[in-house]
Amino acid sequence: MKTYLDCYPCFMDQALRAGRMATSDENQLKEILDAVAGLIKDFPPDKTPPQMGESIYRTVKEITGVKDPYRELKKANIKEALSLYPDLKKTLIESEDRLLTAVRMSIAGNVIDLGINREFDLVRDISNILKQDFAISHFTLFKERLAKAGSVMYIGDNAGESVFDRILIEEMGKPVTYVVREIPIINDVTREDAIDSGLHRVAEIISSGTTAPGTILGLCSDAFKERFYHADLIISKGQGNYEGLSGTDRCVFFMLKAKCKIIANDLGVKEGDIVLKGINLT
Amino acid sequence: MKTYLDCYPCFMDQALRAGRMATSDENQLKEILDAVAGLIKDFPPDKTPPQMGESIYRTVKEITGVKDPYRELKKANIKEALSLYPDLKKTLIESEDRLLTAVRMSIAGNVIDLGINREFDLVRDISNILKQDFAISHFTLFKERLAKAGSVMYIGDNAGESVFDRILIEEMGKPVTYVVREIPIINDVTREDAIDSGLHRVAEIISSGTTAPGTILGLCSDAFKERFYHADLIISKGQGNYEGLSGTDRCVFFMLKAKCKIIANDLGVKEGDIVLKGINLT
Numbered sequence: 001m002k003t004y005l006d007c008y009p010c011f012m013d014q015a016l017r018a019g020r021m022a023t024s025d026e027n028q029l030k031e032i033l034d035a036v037a038g039l040i041k042d043f044p045p046d047k048t049p050p051q052m053g054e055s056i057y058r059t060v061k062e063i064t065g066v067k068d069p070y071r072e073l074k075k076a077n078i079k080e081a082l083s084l085y086p087d088l089k090k091t092l093i094e095s096e097d098r099l100l101t102a103v104r105m106s107i108a109g110n111v112i113d114l115g116i117n118r119e120f121d122l123v124r125d126i127s128n129i130l131k132q133d134f135a136i137s138h139f140t141l142f143k144e145r146l147a148k149a150g151s152v153m154y155i156g157d158n159a160g161e162s163v164f165d166r167i168l169i170e171e172m173g174k175p176v177t178y179v180v181r182e183i184p185i186i187n188d189v190t191r192e193d194a195i196d197s198g199l200h201r202v203a204e205i206i207s208s209g210t211t212a213p214g215t216i217l218g219l220c221s222d223a224f225k226e227r228f229y230h231a232d233l234i235i236s237k238g239q240g241n242y243e244g245l246s247g248t249d250r251c252v253f254f255m256l257k258a259k260c261k262i263i264a265n266d267l268g269v270k271e272g273d274i275v276l277k278g279i280n281l282t
Numbered sequence: 283m284k285t286y287l288d289c290y291p292c293f294m295d296q297a298l299r300a301g302r303m304a305t306s307d308e309n310q311l312k313e314i315l316d317a318v319a320g321l322i323k324d325f326p327p328d329k330t331p332p333q334m335g336e337s338i339y340r341t342v343k344e345i346t347g348v349k350d351p352y353r354e355l356k357k358a359n360i361k362e363a364l365s366l367y368p369d370l371k372k373t374l375i376e377s378e379d380r381l382l383t384a385v386r387m388s389i390a391g392n393v394i395d396l397g398i399n400r401e402f403d404l405v406r407d408i409s410n411i412l413k414q415d416f417a418i419s420h421f422t423l424f425k426e427r428l429a430k431a432g433s434v435m436y437i438g439d440n441a442g443e444s445v446f447d448r449i450l451i452e453e454m455g456k457p458v459t460y461v462v463r464e465i466p467i468i469n470d471v472t473r474e475d476a477i478d479s480g481l482h483r484v485a486e487i488i489s490s491g492t493t494a495p496g497t498i499l500g501l502c503s504d505a506f507k508e509r510f511y512h513a514d515l516i517i518s519k520g521q522g523n524y525e526g527l528s529g530t531d532r533c534v535f536f537m538l539k540a541k542c543k544i545i546a547n548d549l550g551v552k553e554g555d556i557v558l559k560g561i562n563l564t
Binding site for chain 2: 005008009010015016034037040041042
């Protein structure tokens with residue numbers, strides 16, 4: 001996805017929010033805003049928003065010296081998600097269409113997003129999403145492709161959401177490669193977070209090699225790209241991965257909740273909608 | 283008022299909103315955002331937000347060539363306000379405390395603000411504000427000072443709001459100098475708007491000489507400053523004038539609705555609160 005005009009003010013918002021996670025020093029925060037304003041000036045709209053995200057969080061790190069400002073929050077989110085896991089599994093087992101319910105649960109986990117200026121209430125939001133209609137649903141196609149796939153590449157998004165990903169991975173019953181970010185960025189899932197979520201017990205965990213809060217192939221490692229281009233089935237979770245991968249020529253199933261108006265518009269849905277969208281299906 | 287950290291992302295928002303009032307050309311809009319990002323980088327927090335406002339709207343004008351993008355909206359707002367004028371006068375005459383009701387009406391008019399990212403419904407908002415409690419009210423002091431004043435300097439804010447200002451000016455029954463902006467900026471009231479609102483019939487209209495969306499004394503004409511420093515009583519309407527004048531050593535009565543969190547915090551009130559606050563009262 002290209003960078004829309006409305007993304008530029010939002011970059012400044014992100015810079016301030018990320019900065020405040022790392023420091024309360026007003027001078028450092030002004031320095032971060034100045035630096036990000038300088039970056040915005042030269043950022044072309046044909047790059048994707050997570051590329052700017054990468055620069056913003058690198059700037060925060062360089063100026064404050066804090067490498068992982070979201071560490072404690074990520075731990076807390078994983079802990080909360082794990083506490084819900086047994087009940088979710090129970091709901092899943094009792095559900096009419098287990099795969100569909102698992103997909104919904106995985107999307108429900110996508111409410112855990114600290115890069116967005118929005119609060120969430122995990123229990124309430126999950127309960128709503130389990131009943132919410134899809135704005136786009138390619139579930140039947142997804143189910144067909146899954147049945148034929150020898151293995152699945154599953155690109156994770158946020159820490160905590162990763163526990164919900166585990167539920168879908170367990171339900172799919174296929175060998176899965178779970179893709180994490182190379183280094184901590186916002187609350188995106190890293191190898192450590194994936195292990196804390198128990199994903200190492202149900203999937204092979206690999207890094208995309210990227211330091212951006214989204215999967216931008218140009219910034220990913222060759223090893224990851226090799227696997228991406230040869231994967232049987234690709235699931236991409238969340239907005240950052242959608243922003244990075246919406247232009248790919250590979251078949252990808254995006255699962256996400258549209259949490260910002262710009263991404264909702266790009267998808268042709270409304271803010272707050274849930275989406276299971278496959279691209280390049282032919 | 284100084285520029286707070288949260289004002290910087292808001293400047294980018296303002297740039298985009300103002301740009302879109304003047305053009306729908308995406309390249310021009312990106313050029314505006316780039317230019318404003320460049321300005322933000324060098325904008326020190328000890329300057330007031332309307333100083334940046336001035337630069338933003340000047341940038342929009344320079345890049346798009348559109349001198350007064352809010353012209354039609356201002357005309358429409360004045361027309362709507364004038365259509366309410368007879369009923370408001372009737373309500374005023376029937377009210378228990380006419381001066382207090384006129385102050386409330388003048389503050390109610392302050393909901394007409396196109397510089398803020400917020401929609402308004404004039405009839406509904408006025409009706410609410412006429413019943414709303416003041417978060418800060420120096421009304422008794424204001425009434426005392428008004429009784430003693432030979433004349434009043436009344437610093438206007440927005441076009442349309444100017445019609446509500448007229449109601450208070452008529453009710454005060456003192457010679458009034460009504461202060462307008464030198465040139466069109468956002469929907470701020472200019473001489474032409476003041477005349478369209480009928481203010482020339484109840485006050486002398488003068489310009490502050492400023493091209494900023496607020497009264498920053500350093501940017502005002504010497505002629506205005508001379509009168510400001512010798513005024514018996516000064517009323518300052520709205521946020522932009524508060525931002526410019528909150529640091530003055532003159533006695534000023536600010537009348538406004540706090541429409542942004544940052545200004546509300548600076549005043550020690552909540553967003554949405556209405557305020558009649560006098561400073562330098564001793």
